[in-house]
Amino acid sequence: MATPHIRGLLCLLYGLFCSFAYANEAPNAPSVTFYYGNEPPVELLSQFDWIVVEAANIDPTEQRLLKQHGGQPFAYVSIGELDSWRDTDTPLPSDALVTKNDAWDSQVADLTHPAWRSFLIEEHVRPLWDAGYRGIFLDTLDSYRLFAPDGAEAERQQAALIEIIHELREQFPGIQLLLNRGFEILEHVHGDIVGVAAESLYQGWNPSTNVFGAVPDEDQSWLYQQLTQVRDRYRLPAIAIDYVPANNRALARETAQRIHAEGFIPWVSVPQLNQMGVGLIEPMPRRVLILFDKANTEAGELAYTSAHQYLAMPLEYLGYGAEYLDVNGPLPNDLLHGRYAGVVTWFSQPLTNAPAYSAWLQRQMEHGLRTAIVGLPGVPLSGALGNLMGLREVYGISPQGLTVVDHDDVANFEGLPQPLPEPQTGYELIGNGLTTAHLTLRDQDGRQLAPIVTGSWGGLASYPWVFQEANEYQKRWNLDPFAFLQRALALPEIPIPDATTENGARYWMTQIDGDAFVSRADLPGTPFTGELMLSDILMRYQVPTTVSIIEGEIGPEGLYPQYRSILEPLAQRIFALPWVEVATHTFSHPFEWENLKENDLAGQGETLAKFNYNMPIPNYRFSLRREIEGSTDYINRNLAPADKPVKVVLWTGNALPPEQALAIADELGLRNLNGGNTSVTHSNPTMTRVSPMLRPQGRYLQVYAPQINENVYTNYMLGPLWGYRRAIETYQITDQPRRLKPIDIYYHFYSAASPGALRALHQVYEYVLTQETLPLYASDWSDVATQWYHTGIARHLDGGWMVKGADHMRTLRLPTSLGWPDLQRSSNVAGVREIPSGRYVALSGESGATLYLTTNPPQTPHLRYANGRITEWQRHSPRHISLNLAAEQVPLNVELAATQGCQVKADARQEQRGNSTLLTFGRSHAERIEVICASR
Known part of the structure; x- marks a missing residue:
């Protein structure tokens, strides 16, 4: 798609530098962004108040997402020129287009011509209005000066311009018009517009020479006076747009600060406006672009790539979600610095x-x-x-005679690298100071080689020095992936959205996959596993539990319709329990999603155990919609209480649903969970056994289970049958030194089939009950994990951090270098807790929050810990707070910090412990707490 440009006339006539920035004129001034690139980063753009875009590059879903946090999209409209790439339905007469603007390959219009005005309104603005745009950014207001620089003709063009703006306001009631310049007509239209932008206040770009540079003092002074008049005389937001090179982020920030200090709204970017720049806020890119070689990946599935299996998890811990792109397809043309935190690759050939x-x-x-x-x-x-990288390749290095000269901790995470017996490619440092070696080797010829390096361009960790590898399940990191990615991508210290913790407590969910609901337990009387699970587990541990069944096991169209009269009432009893959430485990339980195609006959292909790619249900032809929507309808009609329909789909088999399956679940309003293979234990204590949280598929996100189910711990129930108790080790290792995952007690109904497996399940429950947790349903955590990916973190020019879209995901993990939350200045920040795993800031659950930081821990009342979620929060003054909390199906426990000498009002048992108040409610429903402290 072609890209429009903001085209100020002074740039065209006098060759001055042109630029684009946004400035803040008052505390409530809108943040403004301009982005005309393809595939717009809506997760960054949506954090702004005003979002100026080229509508031709925005689809309806993206337009909706731009407004998700309350922002106003403005569609670009060139009022005085016709771009060569923009199609028109009605040919314009030759006298409507007066001259050519060679700098932008466009034709300049006669604003007085009726045909141009009709085209502008009917073919340009009206389609935008019909598409839902209520804001229009009018550019090229003064292009007429190319053929009418002054005099009577210029006045006629100005009068026509005023009439067009008035007509737009009449034709489209409530439309918001933002102008680029147009200073000479402001006296007549200031009441019709919402703001004025202008280019090149301090830094600009010359389209003729393609050179960036400082704007001459005389031109700075002139534009400064114009913007000041916009701000002070007309009381409108005055936006300054400056251009700096894409790789000079420091200059962009400095320029934005300078514009802001003058009382204007800044936006600093590149001339093509296809880079995320710096404005009143600077959204932190929280996505990393992972390129993978689809043609050389098993089934073309990103889940089988090394980058997804081993790098996505460390990136998520550092606060960054992965976007995946096939390196063999079209690569983005736009400048990606500012949009992504970096690019990551892990190719095998x-x-x-x-x-x-x-x-x-x-x-x-x-x-x-x-x-x-x-x-x-x-x-x-x-x-x-x-x-550029400061490296020179050395080919055919013999591993014989290689010795380690030096290394640091980046190259010694779970073991020191050992040379492998195969020819290798090595790298020598050129010596330009761009690159630092984290591992240095010497070969038998005396050359020094650096297989693990970082530099100003990024980093390289080359094969075979990343892993020590015995087999698929026995790997150890040589590389420290956390430290390497932090250094290679120069990731900044930011408040990190965290999906493991809320209110200082670790999330705990429990989920049961429906497999073997139809099986019998190896106990006297051979009860159905569902009966035993109900009596021994669900009735004993009355905590939020997501339970699923497989329709193909017990439904009338399934494999065992003869048991329907027994098993359907049993499922109804389970789903009726107040602490049980209803889920589907599909219709035919696909084992290998990628190998199933629409209308495939069930049970075809090579046999996998008893079945093939799904259960061999007679005469069933595979259908994604039947698997998800059909099974959901069956459960809702026959098994679930009327007021408690299915909320979750728990993926089956290898748990790699295609994008269409995720789309169907989303259409039905179902959350999704399962997949991943986190099963790290003390006998195999490696981070290579910790999976990521998310698997993107097109516009959708698959949410992996935090830990794997009992299958892995019991060797697919072949023994040891007590193996699931080793999940406790997984909970411990994924908690410290880094809290990587919440707790997930995840098992199947067949865990009730043997005494050993059932005892292990009790051991897991009893351990988790000793931990400080916040129990929640799988659907709730799926919302947390999904929102984590989209949560916006932006740095305000005044030093604060803006958080957008954090009503489900309610926690920020603070690097200690950033200090502590300043609760007086912050908004919608409820408290903070520091534990060995990190410093966790609790947000109130509002979609937006502002976090200011200070060097000292807070000394005013705040929430330190709760095993429930905030339903209402208010800080009335520095020493007066009130909040409502609710725990899900368990008694509510709360710790409030900095309450010594304060009055705590709550219908609960209170205990003062140092400077904190502990509250025990003994109930799970919403409870109100108020803290009032005497003034100091």
């Missing part, structure tokens, strides 16, 4: 499109995008690319 990819990578790196390369780089790191 050379790429077929190496020249094109190498050129693309070099261009992005030259413009400031950092790259973390793990394994094979896929392309030769030579020539200009090698020079």
Whole structure:
């Protein structure tokens, strides 16, 4: 898609530098962004108040997402020019287009011509209005000066411009018009518009020479006076747009601060406006672009790539979600620095499109995008690319005679690298100071090689120095992936959205996959497993539990309709329990989703255990909609209470549903869970056994289970049958030193089939009950995990942090270097708790929050811990707070900090412990607490 430009006339006539920025004129001034690139980063743009876009590059879903946090999209409209790439339904007469603007390859219009005005309103603005845009950004207001620089003709054009603006207001009631310049007509239209933008206040760009630079003092002074008049005389937001090189983020921030200090709203970006720049806020890019070689990946499935299996989890812990892109397909043309925190690759062999990819990578790196390369780089790191990275490749190195000269902790995480017996490619540092070695080797010829390096461009951890690997299940990191990614991508210290914790407590969910609901237990009387699970587990542990069944097991169209009269009433009794959430485990329990196609006959293909790719239900032809929607309808009609329908789909088998399956679940309003393989234990204590949280599929997110089910711990129930108690080790290792996962007690009905498995299940429950947890349903945590991916974190020019979209995901983990929350200045921040796993800031549950930081722990009343969720929060004054909390199915326990000498009002048992108050309610429903402290 072609990209429009903001085209100030002074730039065209006098060759002045042009630029784009946004400035803050008052405490309530809107934050403003301009982005005309393809595939807009809506998760970043939506954090702004005013969002100026090229509507041709925005689809309806993206337009909706732009408004998700209350922002106002403005569609770009060139009022004085016709872009060469923009299609028109009605040919314009030749006298309506007066001259050519060669700088932008466009035609300049006669604003007085009726045909132009009709085209502008009917073919440009009205379609935008019908598409839902209520804001229009009017550009090229003064292009008429190319053929009428002054005099009577210029006055006629200005009068026509005023009439057009008035007509837009009449034709489209409530439309918000934002102007680019147009200073000479402001006296006549200031009441019709919401603000004025102008380019090149301090930093600009010359389209003729393609050179960036400072705007001359005389032109700065003139524009400063114009913007001041907009702000002071007309009381309108005055927006200054400046341009700086894409790779000079420091200058962009400095320029934005300078504009803001003058009382204007800044936006600092590149001339094409296809980079996320810096404005009144600077959204922190929380996505990393992971490139993978789909053609050389099993089934083309990103879940089988090393980058997804091993790097996505450390990135998530550091606060960054992964976007995946096939390196063999079209690569983004827009500048990605500012949009992504970096690019990550882990290829297993050379790429077929190496020249094109190498050129693309070099261009992005030259413009400031950092790259973390793990394994094979896929392309030769030579020539200009090698020079940029400060590396020279050395081929055919014999592992014989290789010795370790030096290393640091980045190269010694779970074991020190050992040379492998195969020829290798090594890298020498060129010596330009761009690169630092974390592992240095010497070969038998005396050359020093650096297989693990970081530098100003990113980092490289080359094969075979990443892992020590015995087999698929026995790997150890040589590389510290957390430290390497932090350094390679130069990830900034930010408040990190966290999906493991809320109100200082670790999340705990419990889920039962429906498998073997139809089986018999190996106990006297051979009861159905569902009967035993109900009596021994569900009635004993009355905590939030998500329970699913497989329709194909017990339904009338399933494999065992003869048991329907027994099993359906049993499922009804389970689903009626107040602490049970209803879920579906599909209709035919697909085992290998990627191998099933619509209308496939069930049970075809090579046998996998008893079944094939799904259960062999007679005459059933596979249908994604039947699996998800059909099973949901069956449960809702026959098993679930009328007021408690299915809320979750728990994926089956290898748990790799295609995008269409996720789309169907989303359409039905179902949350989704399952997949991943987190099963780290003390006998295999490696982070390679900790899976990521999310698997993106198109516009949708699959949410993996935090820990794997008992299958892995029991060797698929072949023994030891007590093996699931080792899940306790997984909970411990994924809690410290880093809290990587919440707790998930995740099992099947067949855990009730043997005494050993049932005892292990009791041991797991009893352990978790000793932990400080916040119990919740699988649907709730699925919402937390999904929102984690989309939560916006932006740095305000005044030093605060803006958080958008955090009503489900309610926790920020603070690096200790950032200090503590300043509760007086912050909004919708309820408290903080520091534990060995980290410093966790509790948000109130509002969709937006503002966090200011200070060097000292808070000394005013705040929430330190609760095993329930905040339903209402208010800080009336520094020493007066009130809040409502509710625990899900368990007694509510709360700790309030800094309450010594304060009055705590709550219908609960109170205990003063140091400077904290502990409240025990003994009930699970919503409870109100008020803290009032005497003034100091």
